[in-house]
Amino acid sequence: MPGTPEFSGEEPVEIAQTHRDCTPAVMVDFGRLVSGTPRIEVRNSAGGTVDVLYGEGLHLTRVDRFVLRGGPQTLEPYNRRTFRYMKLLFPDLPGRLELERVSVEQRVYPVDYVGHFECSDRLLNRIWDTGRYTTQMSMLDHFVDCPWRERTIYGGDVYPEDLIAHYAFGDPRLNRKTLRQMFAIQYPEGALPPYGPYRGCDSFHPSWSGFFGLAFADHYALTGDNEFLHELWGAFRRLLDWTLGELDRNSRPLVGDPREGGPFDHWMASEKTRYTAWSNFPFVVLLERAAALARELGEHERADRYADGRNRMATALRQQLAPETGLFEPFPKPDGRHPSQ
Secondary structure, three states: OOOEEEEEEEEEEEEEOOOOOOOOEEEEEEEEEEEEEEEEEEEEHHHHHHHEEEEEEOOOOEEEEEEEEEOOOOEEEOOOEEEEEEEEEEOOOOOEEEEEEEEEEEEHHHHOOOOOOOOHHHHHHHHHHHHHHHHHHOOOOOEEEOOOOOOOOOHOOOOOOHHHHHHHHHOOOOHHHHHHHHHHOOOOOOOOOEEEEEOOOOOOOOOHHHHHHHHHHHHHHOOOHHEEEEHHHHHHHHHHHHHHHHHHHOOOOOOOEEEEOOHHHHHHHHOOEEEOOOOOOOHHHHHHHHEEEEEEOOHHHHHHHHHHHHHHHHHHHOEEEEEOOOEEEEEEOOOOOEEEE
């Protein structure tokens, strides 16, 4: 865990407008992405304003404006900011300003860096370090897709984040909390919203339900947490029952998509006209994993149903593999688009 990044010198930095058409500015590079509460400490000023721009790269966005009251003061925004670069602009500065310190209080989920990887390739070592740190930046009150823009749980993001957190930090607790939050807003039909933890999704992507289910199966495989398995087993079964129902009600034993997307109720009521790889492959693996779990719990009839659904999906998907390339051919085949990898 890196220490609190900060910009601070032995003496405060004096900032003043040297001529009329000059806007004084200070650029701070924190060296890597940081996420949390920025803190700007002013030792003294005669008033004016401070605009704060942030960026993960040098394409900066103006986000905050502070009105100075004069004298010493500490400036903080109300919400989290995620950035590497911070630029302070002083468009209205009636006198000299003494900038004491600029820092960030990191506000991410606390972890121990217990997982290690090292090899003779320095680039691979950097990739490991960067990936581990990036994952922690996306561990807030729950797993999120990104710490700055949406800060939202997405199934396709949780699935790899959970695995990385297990191997890099040895900590399954945030995944457990994230899955509890998502299964708490499970649709009555059994599918899960593509994002959360709030209700009212304006779209539905079936594969994200599959990835949430895979994160649940991974959690048990990596922890042996029987208590959590039984806590969500009923909700997990409803997800699988919905999956099997989709296979049975479509013209093919696959999960289809309507021509136009929309909220879940619209998605369910629409005729399924498209079949794609990304909407189906997660469910093949999920049904296979679910069959093994059900068998372990002694639910053999249910395990057989899951295994049968998995085999039917696998057969239907193989029939869509182009023989010359082995790639999945979406159907109906979209005009001017390549097969799915």
